[in-house]
Amino acid sequence: MGKEVVNKQVLFKDYIEGVPKESDMELKSSTIALEVKEGTQDVLLKNLYLSCDPYMRGRMRNFHNSYIPPFAPGSVLQGFVVAKVILSDxxxxxxxxxxxxxxxxxxxxxxxxxxxxxxxxxxxxxxSYFVGILGMPGITAYAGFFEVCSPKKGEHVFVSAASGAVGQLVGQFAKLMGCYVVGSAGSKEKVDLLKNKQGFDNAFNYKEEHDLNATLQRHFPEGIDIYFDNVGGSMLDAALVNMKVHGRIAVCGVISQNSFQNAQAIHNINMVIPKRIRLEGFLQSDYAHLYPQFLENVINYIKERKITYIEDVAEGLENAPAAFVGLFHGKNLGKQVVHISDE
Structure with missing residues (x-):
């Protein structure tokens, strides 16, 4: 039998409603034998980085009709990681x-x-890039923008939650396409980063705007060709009014709608018909076949300094619950990652 070591874990306590809290998770220690059984093809990993992603909140609900099953109460939380192979069969x-x-x-x-x-x-x-720009958020931004939105040079693009893991990339992909890009974010610091470091043409703090419809009219007087939606709710409602005829909306996330119980109603869905808007939800897994092409292109963008990627790195597994909860209060600045261990 292999050597036994202490294994710190973050457990999911029970199903939730609304926004996750740190108390919905629990840090515990167990033991694990450093071995894999012959003939199993199992792989033993030492986890180095883990990703905090908004979709995980959906797995904390007692809802079994989604594309991915909920976490089981009492189980270890799961997410995307970078890890080192310790043993392998x-x-x-x-x-x-x-x-x-x-x-x-x-x-x-x-x-x-x-x-x-x-x-x-x-x-x-x-x-850490392999749970961010070169991982699930990266392929989400790449496929969502280039495949779902079908962009053309010179089009006007709006990105909500634009400083997050996905939004910051969508905006920069749009700029590389020669589009005019405006993003929304939740603080002055995030807005400044979008405009001064990531090349957005403009950006605004949605928390300071009392009429989102008027805000979008101000930034897009001729209308929006593409809206990359990461938040849903009132932002999507305002975007629908301001879309151009034959505009495209890629629905990537609805982080503003914290549960089905208090979800904000969409009042302007009728705009889809006269404006002939194409509104499409998507999953990055639908575009897994694009990963090699995506990886080559985005690595080249990074090497040529055509893309800037911002990460928010929390240190230690014990800080993972706070880092995850912070996503829903806008505390992260860029892609939220947790560093567990060095290689």
């Missing part, structure tokens, strides 16, 4: 390999049959 992975994939919010994880793990071969970039 899988032919595609060996000790010392760096991988990305879905794993537990814990120090060590056993991944049955190495399911959904991807080997990281580029070591000339920060490892």
């Amino acid at each position: 899988h032919p595609d992975f060996k000790e010392g390999d760096l991988v990305s994939g879905m794993s537990g919010w814990e120090e060590y994880s056993i991944i049955p049959k190495g399911k959904n793990l991807t080997k990281i071969t580029r070591t000339d970039l920060p490892l």
